[in-house]
Amino acid sequence: MNRPTRRKFLKQVAAGGVAASITISGTKSSGQVLGANDRVRVAVAGINGRGKIHMAVFGGMKDVEVTHLVDPDSRLFKSRSALVEQQTGKKPHCVQDIREALDDASLDAVSIATPNHWHALMTIWACQAGKDVYVEKPCSHTIVEGRRMVEAAQKYNRIVQHGTQWRSDPKWQAYTTDIREGKYGKLQTANIQIFRPRTSIGFKAAVPPPRELDYDLWTGPAPMKPFRTNLVHYQWHWMWDYGAGEIGNLGAHEFEMARWAMPENADPKSVVSLGGRFGYEDQAETPNTQLTLYDFGDAKLVCQQRGLHFDKPLRMGIDFHTDEGTIKDGKFYPRGKKTGEVIEGAPLSGLPENYARAHFQNFVDCVRSRKSEDLASDMLDGHRTGVVAHLGNISYRLGEKTSFNNSPKGLSENQIAAESFDEMKRHLVDAAGINLSNATYQLGPTLQFNPQTEQFHDSPEANQLLARPSRSGFELPNVNS
Structure with a gap:
C-alpha cells in the first residue's frame, strides 16, 4: 500500500480520480469513484464509548449516513439509535453481529471502535466484503494481525484509515x-x-x-x-x-x-x-x-x-x-x-475535536476518490x-x-x-x-x-x-x- 508523503501536508482530496482496479461485486463502493453528492453509508461497530464520537461525526457530515449500529450488547441499541435519529432524522439498523451488516450490499464502510481484540478480524472481514474501514488505535492486537490487515487492504484495494487523529492536524x-x-x-x-x-x-x-x-x-x-x-x-x-x-x-x-x-x-x-x-x-x-x-x-x-x-x-x-x-x-x-x-x-497537548473531525473527513474523502495514497494514516502506517x-x-x-x-x-x-x-x-x-x-x-x-x-x-x-x-x-x- 502507498503511504502518504511526509514532506507535504496531506491534502483533503476532492471527489474524482481513478477508479480502483479490483472490483468486488455487491457494493456501490467496490470499484467506482463516488460523486460529490453520492451518499456514503457507514456502519459503526462498538457503540458504548468512542463509538458515540464516530456516530456523531459521521452523522454530522453532508451526504454521509450512519445506517447500522453494531454491538454484541443490545442494551445499548435504544439509546444509541435515538441519538442517531435525533441528529439525522433517520433510524439506523441495530445488529449484534458485524456479519449481518456486511451482508448489506448498499453498505460502503465500517467504522470500528470495538475492543482491540476485534479490530483485525473485523477489518479483514470488511475488506473481503468490499467495504472500506476506519479502525481505531491500536489497529491490531498482535503484530501478525497488523500485517494481515495490511495485506487485506492491499489485496482487496480498500480504503483503510487508522484512527490516530493527530495525523490530520x-x-x-x-x-x-x-x-x-x-x-x-x-x-x-x-x-x-x-x-x-x-x-x-x-x-x-x-x-x-x-x-x-x-x-x-x-x-x-x-x-x-x-x-x-x-x-x-x-x-x-x-x-x-x-x-x-x-x-x-x-x-x-x-x-x-x-x-x-x-x-x-x-x-x-x-x-x-x-x-x-x-x-x-x-x-x-x-x-x-x-x-x-x-x-x-x-x-x-x-x-x-x-x-x-x-x-x-x-x-x-x-x-x-x-x-x-x-x-x-x-x-x-x-x-x-x-x-x-x-x-x-x-x-x-490533547486532541481538539476539530482535528478528529478532519481525520474522519479525510477518510470519507478517500472513500469517494479511491485514492489510498491521500489517507492521513493508512493501514501500513497504523501497523507500523x-x-x-x-x-x-x-x-x-x-x-x-x-x-x-x-x-x-x-x-x-x-x-x-x-x-x-x-x-x-x-x-x-x-x-x-x-x-x-x-x-x-x-x-x-x-x-x-x-x-x-x-x-x-x-x-x-x-x-x-x-x-x-x-x-x-x-x-x-x-x-x-
Whole structure:
C-alpha cells in the first residue's frame, strides 16, 4: 500500500480520480469513484464509548449516513439509535453481529471502535466484503494481525484509515517535519510521557452475562473466559486477552507522532521494557506504570507511562532531544539555556475535536476518490505504529521480578531513559508510598527485532507472542494463502 508523503501536508482530496482496479461485486463502493453528492453509508461497530464520537461525526457530515449500529450488547441499541435519529432524522439498523451488516450490499464502510481484540478480524472481514474501514488505535492486537490487515487492504484495494487523529492536524505536520528535517538539530531521543490516573478495577466474581449481551460474540477471537462485570465495557483495556494497556491505548497517538518526526523509514530495532502494577491489587494484568526504551538506529524513543494519582493528573506529550537542544511544550531550549524560544504554531497537548473531525473527513474523502495514497494514516502506517506498542508489551511480558535496588542495565546507556527510571521511582514513592527497599518491578529482556521480517533474533519466546491462537469460528484469515 502507498503511504502518504511526509514532506507535504496531506491534502483533503476532492471527489474524482481513478477508479480502483479490483472490483468486488455487491457494493456501490467496490470499484467506482463516488460523486460529490453520492451518499456514503457507514456502519459503526462498538457503540458504548468512542463509538458515540464516530456516530456523531459521521452523522454530522453532508451526504454521509450512519445506517447500522453494531454491538454484541443490545442494551445499548435504544439509546444509541435515538441519538442517531435525533441528529439525522433517520433510524439506523441495530445488529449484534458485524456479519449481518456486511451482508448489506448498499453498505460502503465500517467504522470500528470495538475492543482491540476485534479490530483485525473485523477489518479483514470488511475488506473481503468490499467495504472500506476506519479502525481505531491500536489497529491490531498482535503484530501478525497488523500485517494481515495490511495485506487485506492491499489485496482487496480498500480504503483503510487508522484512527490516530493527530495525523490530520496541520500543526503536528509542520512541527514534526521541522524536527525530521533538522531545524532544531539532529534528533537523538524522543521522550513520550503518558501520565493519566487509572483506578483499580477491583475483584469481581464470575457471573452469568446479561441476557442482552451476546458474550460469545463479544469474546470473538479471544479465549473464552468467565464473564465478569469489570470487563464490559471499558476495563478490558487492562487485560492481555482483549487490550494492550496504556502503551497501546494512548501510546498509539504518541508513537505515531514520534515516528513522524524520525527519518522516513525508521523502524525499531530493539526494545526493553519494565514496570508493574503498583499502589493497589486487582484483576487487571497490564502495567499501570511502565518505562520502555526503543532503539531506532540513529534515534532512540523513550515511553513513560504512569497510571497512579499525582499532582498533575493528566499529561500527554513528547519532548524531542536533539544535539542542539530540547523541544518541549511548544518551545525550543538551546543546549545550556533555561529559557525557551517559542515555536510559532506549535501544537498543544490533547486532541481538539476539530482535528478528529478532519481525520474522519479525510477518510470519507478517500472513500469517494479511491485514492489510498491521500489517507492521513493508512493501514501500513497504523501497523507500523502498532508494532511499536506491541514490542514494548512483549518485552514486559517476558520479564522477571527484580529488586528496585538493581538498576536496569538495558536503560543505562541512554541518559533520558536512566533519568526516567529515577523519576519513576520517585513517582511510586510519592503517589503510592511504596517502600522501594523491599519492592520489586518487572524487568523485561532487551529484544533484538528485524523490522523487515517482523521477527525477533534468537528469542523463540518473543516470537511466540507475535501472534495468538484464534478461537474456533473466529480464525484470522490469511488472505495471501
